[in-house]
Amino acid sequence: MVSLQNQFLGKDSPLSLTTFHFEPDPWGYPFSESHELVLDGDYPRYVALKPDGTFALTDLSTGPFSADLDGDGTYVTTSAFTVDCDGFVQIFTEAPLIDRNDPTFPWQVTTDPAVGGTTINQPLSPDDFIKVLPRLRRSRWERRADGADGADGGDDAGNSGPAYPRCPAAPTGLVSTVRPGARQPMANGTCAQMGGAKVPNFDFTGCCNAHDLCFDNCDTGTFDSCNSVMGSCIASTCDQKYPGVAQAAQWAACRISGASYAFATRAFAGDSFYASNSARCTCRCGDLNTSLCSASASGSALQCVNVGLGLDANNCGGCGRQCPKGTTCKGSNGCGCPGDQCGDVCLSLQDNPNNCGACGNVCASGICFLGDCFTPPNVQLVQNGRFDNVVGTTAPPWKVASAVGGATIDFNADGDANIFHNSAAINLPAGYPSFSLAQTIQLKPRTAYGVNFKARRIGGSGPCTVSVNMNGNPVSGDQDIEPDEDVFRAFGGNYISGATSNTVISITAHCTRTTGMSIIRVDDVNVYAV
Structure with a gap:
């Protein structure tokens, strides 16, 4: 009960609610649709339906049959409850006091001990219906984000991160932003579809609309933060609608229903989140000085590259601008020679005999040394360098x-x-x-x-x-x-x-x-x- 109370009402709630849970028909008949309503506590106590439509607590289960448990001639039935698809409790019995066309069971909420017990077939306000809660099992995506899934070595092993990210994990550094030409943000009823008739007695339209607009917020709206803000909005709505102690039961019912609403949205709204993401958002590099370019010449992968730094020869000054062999990237100026350049030729003015010290300066000797033309002394270290001495088919000493x-x-x-x-x-x-x-x-x-x-x-x-x-x-x-x-x-x-x-x-x-x-x-x- 403490866990349930903390989950739905908040850890600071002043209320300590009496809670019940459903158990299946203990007799296990295949055709049986009924359940037993059991009081939470140290030992089971069953809610038993009397013939006059009132209820009593008993320590024993009768199953779908009637039994005189106290020996006073009053026959009661414990397996008498079911829940419809919209979350309403119904009485499953052949007793004539139930309208078979509308077996919905209202349980009057009261703080007046003089009223005592409960009544049925009495007109009540919508806030007085009994509230049925889903089991709060986290969605597969939430468990995957916490690393809970995949513990057995399955496909999800080792995955972590946001349950529904707007941008892929690779390449790193991507952020979401509004796609040019995207539609305007709008409330499309996504979260209302998640809750539906399961919480019909409370109006959370404002929170739902804000939740839909948050899904459309490409820059700051994440799946987790949007759901968290909606949960806080619903709790605040209940606090404002039922502020007094006299309305504590209604406040608790509102908080519980709102938590159920928020849970349904969190568990099933992933597709709607991605629909909004596809309709409005795109991904770009988080650093505005970088561009999304191919990581290699083959274009097989993408990465965020600062094309102006000159660090990537495959994306020099712009995506896909590759530098020719023998040149280097010089940032936003594009590709260039690592040293000197004459026309479109990379060379060194220090030792190029056709461009010695300056482009076009040709050394008559064919020798350029440290940027100056050099004429060697007339000392022939190489013999027969002009091949004038030919003996047969040879030119000694070559x-x-x-x-x-x-x-x-x-x-x-x-x-x-x-x-x-x-x-x-x-x-x-x-x-x-x-x-x-x-x-x-x-x-x-x-x-x-x-x-x-x-x-x-x-x-x-x-x-x-x-x-x-x-x-x-x-x-x-x-x-x-x-x-x-x-x-x-x-x-x-x-x-x-x-x-x-x-x-x-x-x-x-x-x-x-x-x-x-x-x-x-x-x-x-x-x-x-x-």
Whole structure:
């Protein structure tokens, strides 16, 4: 009784109500619809119906049959009650004092002990009907939110959070807001549908309308908070309607009915909440500086991204704006080169011989060092760098370091480029060919050197590169070389440090997935101290 009282009347209620509960027909007849009305207490006491329509309390149950329990010739029946679908108590008996067309049973509420007992078939006010309460079992969503569901390892195991969230949990940081073009907030009778005739004697329309408008409030109205506010509103309505001690019973009935009303709404209004959510609300990132963008280039997931910070190369300055390879995101300015830039090409003005120190500044020597053109002294560390000394099919001291995919080399003049001295012609068939030409040179330890050469490509289709290696280790990255260049292009900015006196320098040409024959001519290989 204490638990029931706290749930429906509030913990500070001055009343201590006598409460009853229903028990099924103890005889268990399949056709029986009747229940017994039992007084809550330390031991059961049954409400027994007398032939004259009055009631008495008895320690024994008669079931659906009449019995003389006291031996005074008065036959009573305990299994005589049922409840209709609208929550009204009815008497289930064949006694002639009951109107079979309307068996609803009113129980007169009174604080006058002189009246005594109860009467039936007497016109009463609507507030005097007996109040029947549902069993307050929390909804599945409420138990799931508390972590109660899923304890057996079922589908709900480990779930927690609001019973009916407006926005999905992922991506994190989403908040609800009014969708552009949404209808205006309105009271649509949702909570009235939840309570219906089960609490017909009290008017909670104002609370219901406020509850519906709360469901339509995308910014602050949550399922739990709207239901909580409605419960407080109903309690306040009862307090205002029945303020005096003389109306304490009516106040208690109002509070109990209101709690039943609020419970029904809380347990069954989830679909209505989501209907309001779909009609009026949408989700956005809580941080107004972020946008809802794809988390990856494939667009398989979403996340809240600050597109202006430049931290996401897939959403640079705007959702879906991906930076090309070799560039970086520079926030709201979009993609750019990590270093220097000339036109639409990323480069370094410190070592680019065609853009040395400034875009368009070409070094005649093909050497750019720390942003200045550099002409090396006339000291030839590389021997036969112009391939003028040819013996048979070789150009000593150059040696073939590797040849892959049918690659070969010739040494002859390049009339197409108007250079009539010899150059190395590396022949690269279609596919994945590679060729390295190397020689050993003498370097001073702890001395910095620069490496430069010239090259051009004739024919073929597909990507090819040239690179410089020292003792098998890369000195430069793979540098692209395009086909059908009529003149030689300078390749420089490759710096090495003399670690040992005997150092193997190699020039490597490599192609990937090419078609047709590609010929890469190499000339003027030079290593110089800087």
